Amino acid sequence: MKKVRLFWEFHRSTLLINWSFSIAFSMLIFPLFFTMLPIYMMTGGPILSLFYKEISKKNEYYFYYNRSISKVSLIVVSMALNLITSFVLVKIIAHV
Numbered sequence: 001m002k003k004v005r006l007f008w009e010f011h012r013s014t015l016l017i018n019w020s021f022s023i024a025f026s027m028l029i030f031p032l033f034f035t036m037l038p039i040y041m042m043t044g045g046p047i048l049s050l051f052y053k054e055i056s057k058k059n060e061y062y063f064y065y066n067r068s069i070s071k072v073s074l075i076v077v078s079m080a081l082n083l084i085t086s087f088v089l090v091k092i093i094a095h096v
Contacts, residue, residue, distance in 0.1 A: 004068070006067060021040065021049070037095075038093070041082060
């Protein structure tokens with residue numbers, strides 16, 4: 001249960017950058033905002049947020065490594081959660 005909480009904490013720390021980037025770039029193409037938002041949430045947002053964490057908070061990975069969670073597993077779980085969120089958003093938009 002502790003590992004799940006740690007994965008969630010890492011993912012939550014990337015959400016602000018992911019959502020900010022995704023919404024900002026979706027607003028550039030405003031007529032297609034609801035179409036582009038899930039696409040940016042699956043691709044550009046997670047990549048940019050993970051790149052930011054790699055540059056600015058590189059030592060944070062040691063915290064997770066000391067709790068036997070590898071950097072690769074953090075990235076994979078974070079990307080999987082972004083994909084799940086985006087697919088749910090696509091389903092909601094398709095029904096509206």
